[in-house]
Amino acid sequence: MEKFLKDWRQDAMNKHQYESAIFIGDKLLALTNDPNDAFWLAQVHFSTGNYSRAQTFLDKHKLIEHSPSCRYLAAHCCIKQCKYEDALAILGDKTPGHLLGNTNKSRRKLQQTSGNARNGVHRKGTGRTDGRGNSEEWERELTPNIKYEAAMCYLRGTCFAKQNSFDRAKECYMDAVRIDVQCFEAFDQLMKNCLLPPDEEWAFLEALDFDAITANGTDASQEAAQFAKMLYTTRLSKYKNPAEFSNAVESLSQHYNLDSNPDILLSKAELLFTQCRFKQALAITTSVLDTDQYNFSFLPLHLACLHELHQTNTLFLLAHRLADLHPDEPATWLAVGVYYLSISQIAEARRFFSKASMMNPHFGPAWIGFAHTFALEGEHDQAVSAYGTAARLFQGTHLPQLFLGMQHLQLNNMTLAHEYLTTAHNLCRTDPLLLNEMGVVFYHLDHLAEAIKLFHKSLHIAQEIDSDPSAWLATRANLGHAYRRQHQWSLALREFEEVLRQGSKDMHIHCAKGLVLLEMGRCWEAIGAFHEALA
Numbered sequence: 001m002e003k004f005l006k007d008w009r010q011d012a013m014n015k016h017q018y019e020s021a022i023f024i025g026d027k028l029l030a031l032t033n034d035p036n037d038a039f040w041l042a043q044v045h046f047s048t049g050n051y052s053r054a055q056t057f058l059d060k061h062k063l064i065e066h067s068p069s070c071r072y073l074a075a076h077c078c079i080k081q082c083k084y085e086d087a088l089a090i091l092g093d094k095t096p097g098h099l100l101g102n103t104n105k106s107r108r109k110l111q112q113t114s115g116n117a118r119n120g121v122h123r124k125g126t127g128r129t130d131g132r133g134n135s136e137e138w139e140r141e142l143t144p145n146i147k148y149e150a151a152m153c154y155l156r157g158t159c160f161a162k163q164n165s166f167d168r169a170k171e172c173y174m175d176a177v178r179i180d181v182q183c184f185e186a187f188d189q190l191m192k193n194c195l196l197p198p199d200e201e202w203a204f205l206e207a208l209d210f211d212a213i214t215a216n217g218t219d220a221s222q223e224a225a226q227f228a229k230m231l232y233t234t235r236l237s238k239y240k241n242p243a244e245f246s247n248a249v250e251s252l253s254q255h256y257n258l259d260s261n262p263d264i265l266l267s268k269a270e271l272l273f274t275q276c277r278f279k280q281a282l283a284i285t286t287s288v289l290d291t292d293q294y295n296f297s298f299l300p301l302h303l304a305c306l307h308e309l310h311q312t313n314t315l316f317l318l319a320h321r322l323a324d325l326h327p328d329e330p331a332t333w334l335a336v337g338v339y340y341l342s343i344s345q346i347a348e349a350r351r352f353f354s355k356a357s358m359m360n361p362h363f364g365p366a367w368i369g370f371a372h373t374f375a376l377e378g379e380h381d382q383a384v385s386a387y388g389t390a391a392r393l394f395q396g397t398h399l400p401q402l403f404l405g406m407q408h409l410q411l412n413n414m415t416l417a418h419e420y421l422t423t424a425h426n427l428c429r430t431d432p433l434l435l436n437e438m439g440v441v442f443y444h445l446d447h448l449a450e451a452i453k454l455f456h457k458s459l460h461i462a463q464e465i466d467s468d469p470s471a472w473l474a475t476r477a478n479l480g481h482a483y484r485r486q487h488q489w490s491l492a493l494r495e496f497e498e499v500l501r502q503g504s505k506d507m508h509i510h511c512a513k514g515l516v517l518l519e520m521g522r523c524w525e526a527i528g529a530f531h532e533a534l535a
Contacts, residue, residue: 002032009040018048035063039070051077064090068148075155084159091156095175099149150180157186161193161362166395170195174204181208181228191235193362194397197427198237201396205232227256234267238274239430242465245271262288262295269301276471278308299331300365303338315339330360337369346373364394371403380407398428406437409444417441432462436475443478448486455479473499477509484512489520507533 005028012020025041038061045054055077063070071090078087157172173195176186190196196204210225233248249268253259265284272281282305285298299322306315319339322332337352350373356366371386384407391400405420421438428434439454455478462472480495496513499506514529 002028005031013044018044022048035061035066038063039067039073042070042073046073046077046080049080051080055081068145068152072148072152072155075152079155079158079162082162084162087155087159091152091159093156095153095156095172095179096149099146099153099179100175147180147183150176150183150186153179154183154186154189157189161189164393166195166393170395177204177208181210181212187232188235190396194364194394196396197398198240198396198430201236202240205229205236208232227252234264237428238267238271239428242271262292262298266298266301269298269305273301273304275465275467277468278305281305282309294326296329296331300334303335304365307338307342310342312339312342315342328359330356330363330366332356333359334363334366334369337366341369341373341376346377349373362393364390364397367393368399368403371400375403375407380411383407396427398424398431398434401427402431402434402437405441409437409441412444414441414445418445430461430465432458432465432467432472432475435461436472436478439475439478439482443482443485448482452479452482452486455482470502473502473504477504477506477512480509480516481512484516487519489516492516493520 005024009021009024009028012018012024021044022041025037025044029037029041038057042054042057042063045051045057055074058064058070058074058077064074065071075087075090078084078090153172153176157169157176160166160169160172170190173186173190176183177190190204191201208229210229211221213221213225213228215221215224230248230252233245234252236245238245245267249264252261252264258264265288269281269284272278272284281301285302285305288295288298289302303315303318306318315335316339319332319335322329322335326332333352333356337349337356340346340349340352350370353366353370353373356363357370360366367386367390371383371390374380374383374386384404387400387404387407391404394400401420401424405417405424408414408417408420411417418438418441421434421441424431424434425438435454435458439451439458442448442451442454455475458475459472459479462469462475476495476499480492480499483489483492483495493513493516496509496516499509500513510529510533514526514533517523517526517529
């Protein structure tokens with residue numbers, strides 16, 4: 001009878017017939033009184049969205065104190081009900097020290113011998129009490145539940161993030177991945193919410209114990225470890241180590257047939273966007289959205305590319321379709337805000353960016369868009385406040401600090417501009433735009449040698465990452481002006497002519513070229529340059 005009921009229950013679950021699964025599962029539990037069947041039934045209640053009933057069910061059967069898997073489910077129920085303090089009371093507010101103190105070697109050995117016992121409810125020997133035998137026995141009993149312990153670290157981080165305690169959330173997410181390198185949810189939160197600067201992201205990846213991953217046989221385990229590391233590499237910041245990122249993507253595409261996988265394509269598009277290759281990035285995002293038009297992970301990047309390329313008609317149609325079909329998604333109102341921003345209706349754009357940020361307070365693109373609307377209207381105080389909020393929420397990205405520095409630069413407050421830009425530089429040392437802005441600050445402070453050095457570095461990095469040269473014409477023009485003020489006429493003329501050669505139609509460049517030619521005594525050529533400026 002037990003096998004019959006279990007098969008019936010599983011068949012109902014496979015068909016997503018949850019009421020049937022609950023009906024049969026309840027009878028099976030009455031027949032067996034097995035904690036595993038009770039845990040299974042609580043999971044079905046959770047799957048139906050009845051979180052309070054699932055939690056009450058776990059409490060009634062006294063399962064929470066006996067198993068990490070049950071503690072995890074109970075805490076998850078509390079989080080779904082926005083009871084973050086209750087969840088932390090179940091989880092504890094710190095990662096247990098013994099989980100981080102174990103040697104990787106012993107943990108790998110124990111994981112290989114633990115079999116599949118980690119998914120069940122263990123009544124005996126899993127509660128935390130004093131007077132265990134030696135540490136090896138304690139670790140052997142703990143290891144079957146190591147994945148649930150890591151998952152509880154992830155939930156602990158989620159609670160802290162909801163309470164805006166981002167430093168503690170970051171540590172919990174990092175602990176979760178250290179304990180179980182396959183806890184991708186925690187790793188994804190670290191990357192998606194920019195909780196780590198690019199340097200720390202790469203250092204964290206190198207410190208992870210991918211060798212703890214086990215598969216069928218040593219060779220299979222090594223391959224799985226390398227595969228997982230390459231997948232994680234594609235999630236890291238694209239401002240650092242683009243060559244390693246490209247190698248990982250190439251290997252995944254060639255050896256594992258992932259060349260058309262949406263996650264890999266998203267990583268490629270993000271790299272192209274950082275290189276200011278907006279058309280190529282848009283081609284990738286469009287190809288994915290054509291086959292999976294409601295893949296919301298692609299939308300922020302897709303919208304940014306459409307905005308950069310001034311494709312307002314496409315933005316209009318996309319925003320309308322999303323508003324009709326998915327009004328509960330923050331990305332929908334981000335799309336509406338980007339559309340209004342593209343047609344210069346700043347007040348309307350601000351309203352929809354604000355709506356998106358209220359629907360998801362941790363939605364970075366909405367906060368940045370909201371701040372941009374104030375900056376475009378010259379409302380520098382409000383822009384500084386909004387960028388400051390973004391900097392507090394997304395501590396690992398340099399962009400809010402960069403934008404804060406740019407606001408103070410416009411206010412001619414060079415001291416604060418230099419301070420914010422230096423903070424951004426400490427987070428990311430390989431963004432050409434940031435280096436250009438730092439060069440502008442030094443230019444205004446009359447530190448021309450430092451400014452020239454930074455402009456050169458910006459152009460060098462832009463070339464190194466294979467960025468679109470036309471995106472950095474302003475930086476080259478800045479370099480020309482710095483040379484001009486140092487009376488290095490020939491170098492200044494070379495830079496201005498290069499800017500014009502690459503297609504610039506800016507009258508100020510022609511005028512600057514004319515001034516340099518005049519200083520060099522080439523009067524007729526200077527007159528020609530001034531005529532070009534007037535034309």
